[in-house]
Amino acid sequence: MSTSSPAPQAVTTRLLSLRNVNKSFGAVAALTDINLDVAAGEVVAIVGDNGAGKSTLVKVLSGVHLPDSGTITFESNPVSIPDPTAALHLGIATVFQDLALCDNLNVIDNLFLGRELRPGRLNEAAMETRSWELLRQLSAKIPSVRIPVASLSGGQRQTVAIARSLLGNPKVIILDEPTAALGVAQTAEVLNLVERLRERGLGVIMISHNMADVRAVADRVVVLRLGRNNGDFVVGEVSPEEIIAAITGATDNAVTRRTAQIDLRSASADKGVTRS
Amino acid sequence: MITSTLHATLPSDLQDERLQNRLGLRGIIPGFLDKVRGGDLGALPVVAGLAIIWTVLQILNRGFLSSANLVNLLMESAAVGVIALGIVCVLLVAQIDLSIGSVSGLSSAVLGIAFVTNGWNIWLAVLLAVLSGAAIGWLYGQIFNRFGVPAFVITLAGLLSFLGLQLFVLKGQGTINLPFESPLVYFAQLAFVPAWLSYVMVVAATGSLFLVGYSRARERRAADLSAQATSVIAVQSIALLVGLGFAVWYLNQARGIGWMFVFFVALVLLMHYMLTRTKWGRSVYAVGGNVEAARRAGINVHWIYTSVFMACSTLAAVGGILAASRLAAASQSSGTGDVNLNAIAAAVIGGTSLFGGRGTAFAALLGILVIQSISSGLTLLNLDSSFRFIVTGIVLLLAVTLDSVTRRSRTSHGRA
Numbered sequence A: 001m002s003t004s005s006p007a008p009q010a011v012t013t014r015l016l017s018l019r020n021v022n023k024s025f026g027a028v029a030a031l032t033d034i035n036l037d038v039a040a041g042e043v044v045a046i047v048g049d050n051g052a053g054k055s056t057l058v059k060v061l062s063g064v065h066l067p068d069s070g071t072i073t074f075e076s077n078p079v080s081i082p083d084p085t086a087a088l089h090l091g092i093a094t095v096f097q098d099l100a101l102c103d104n105l106n107v108i109d110n111l112f113l114g115r116e117l118r119p120g121r122l123n124e125a126a127m128e129t130r131s132w133e134l135l136r137q138l139s140a141k142i143p144s145v146r147i148p149v150a151s152l153s154g155g156q157r158q159t160v161a162i163a164r165s166l167l168g169n170p171k172v173i174i175l176d177e178p179t180a181a182l183g184v185a186q187t188a189e190v191l192n193l194v195e196r197l198r199e200r201g202l203g204v205i206m207i208s209h210n211m212a213d214v215r216a217v218a219d220r221v222v223v224l225r226l227g228r229n230n231g232d233f234v235v236g237e238v239s240p241e242e243i244i245a246a247i248t249g250a251t252d253n254a255v256t257r258r259t260a261q262i263d264l265r266s267a268s269a270d271k272g273v274t275r276s
Numbered sequence B: 001m002i003t004s005t006l007h008a009t010l011p012s013d014l015q016d017e018r019l020q021n022r023l024g025l026r027g028i029i030p031g032f033l034d035k036v037r038g039g040d041l042g043a044l045p046v047v048a049g050l051a052i053i054w055t056v057l058q059i060l061n062r063g064f065l066s067s068a069n070l071v072n073l074l075m076e077s078a079a080v081g082v083i084a085l086g087i088v089c090v091l092l093v094a095q096i097d098l099s100i101g102s103v104s105g106l107s108s109a110v111l112g113i114a115f116v117t118n119g120w121n122i123w124l125a126v127l128l129a130v131l132s133g134a135a136i137g138w139l140y141g142q143i144f145n146r147f148g149v150p151a152f153v154i155t156l157a158g159l160l161s162f163l164g165l166q167l168f169v170l171k172g173q174g175t176i177n178l179p180f181e182s183p184l185v186y187f188a189q190l191a192f193v194p195a196w197l198s199y200v201m202v203v204a205a206t207g208s209l210f211l212v213g214y215s216r217a218r219e220r221r222a223a224d225l226s227a228q229a230t231s232v233i234a235v236q237s238i239a240l241l242v243g244l245g246f247a248v249w250y251l252n253q254a255r256g257i258g259w260m261f262v263f264f265v266a267l268v269l270l271m272h273y274m275l276t277r278t279k280w281g282r283s284v285y286a287v288g289g290n291v292e293a294a295r296r297a298g299i300n301v302h303w304i305y306t307s308v309f310m311a312c313s314t315l316a317a318v319g320g321i322l323a324a325s326r327l328a329a330a331s332q333s334s335g336t337g338d339v340n341l342n343a344i345a346a347a348v349i350g351g352t353s354l355f356g357g358r359g360t361a362f363a364a365l366l367g368i369l370v371i372q373s374i375s376s377g378l379t380l381l382n383l384d385s386s387f388r389f390i391v392t393g394i395v396l397l398l399a400v401t402l403d404s405v406t407r408r409s410r411t412s413h414g415r416a
């Protein structure tokens, strides 16, 4: 896909940058000296093994966790993000891995939670119309927006969470494993959406375990390993093997061994075919 | 072909082919059954329970459903009903306030001391009593938010401390009688809505129900959304008109409807509006459903808790004033005894979930009617309070069991 991510330009229009961010939970150092830059109109993928600290980084950026030390710069101003409201005010919208929806409320209420239209006398018709617009844009297959989100499937819930992040014109959107539960069409729709967001000049941070998705839409890949930066690649200039090596920390790892095995097996299977 | 014509005529929110059509008059009953099967019982259990209780009590004592007794029953419901309304709010955020009895007792003591002992202007005394309730709720909110002490413990401490404070400030006087000519006592004992005005109020209430429903439907139709057919709204309004009209006529055979009960219903309606049509109400339900999600959505969770505790103890203070006015006295025993238990039981029996995020303001109204009916019926049968406690306890247990069972059913039907 788009392989050209001109790094010099990224520096001039840098939206968000983190320097030496640390965060620990008791004895566990979840993040150690993390650096991260996101430019306007850039899609940055964050990859890493389970427990690498990706979601913790997301939570630091969205005001759920306070970092222990380090600086966050947003639009060239040093900022602190003490709570989720601060993040929303700055224009950082997040789709959390655990989605953070209220099961007892319906789809509309969840979409507009915290930014209802006409607070003193809710404008339900307008909110419902806007909800349908957003959901159709994501090709959501949701039968009714007036049923509690508890009755939605995992992927439908994920779509609701993504739709919610689009309300209120954010400047940076953070997606923590947005396509994990999605069907084929919805995944494609989310990837299209990410590209549209980039065209609109937003910064997008996307966390994913799916290398194909990452390579399809991301401009840069940032690898985290055991809570530390372990590589920052421009997508067009790196092979999947290099990324996997950075994720697992070695060229000889479970993934390469498995691929080698499969190669061997398919080679012998080919032989079988030719013999008969 | 069929689907394409369907799509052309259906409003934009009903186009999913998996949706069954529940529009119009014919959709009322199937739609209702859908909800009940899914475990969304709404007011059904408490209304059914009330019908059963009334039938049984009427069979046991012919006087129970007499106009005079019902008039009295409604008057007796108002004070504790107002307190139960506050409990509905705290239960919605999955918290509890055990100190409402003590706060209501303290509030009546404050009223008595300021108004009678110190000769203050009566409305100033009322204001002071109400504000003391609000201040207590604010204090609870601060302790809850700052230190994370469970509300159960904070308000248990409040129960003891404010009871102690009430006993202390009334020491030496024991009971303060409110003068019979004061407007409060008149309001709570003798002020009844004139018959003609009661009918005007019924017509106004149903008329505004129709207008609200109609204008909402029009707003939705203008936005190309499905809306209730005017015929449905009309049928609902007419049913309400007939039902309320009959009730009011029946009550007017005796003294009629007390203003104090009207005041209680007005508070219920106001709370209903606040909970369903304002941002604050949405936030209350959100906090009760998933605090962390509410926080991440940018809701000021601390303020929601504080405001809910304040609403609860303010309403408890108002309930205390009403109770003192009804008795024409504030005493060391005001707000003690079963006030606490009845108010909490009323909210739960009315259908407010103990698990948070589920319930309506009407729960307070329906729940207190159940409790007061049991109390009044057993008094008519000359049974003492021991029986009242037993029966109320059983009804409460039934209500909570139902809550737990429907919660399970909701989970399996995806309406958790």
Ligand SMILES: Nc1ncnc2c1ncn2[C@@H]1O[C@H](COP(=O)(O)OP(=O)(O)OP(=O)(O)O)[C@@H](O)[C@H]1O
Pocket: A025, A028, A030, A048, A049, A050, A051, A052, A053, A054, A055, A056, A057, A097
């Ligand atoms: N609230 C918390 N309290 C204590 N430890 C935590 C907390 N949140 C995360 N951690 C720890 O921080 C580390 C990083 O967790 P994190 O959720 O950021 O991983 P992740 O990269 O998102 O993993 P996954 O791919 O599984 O989502 C883990 O070791 C985890 O145990």
Ligand SMILES: [Mg+2]
Pocket: A054, A055, A056, A097, A176
């Ligand atoms: Mg994670």
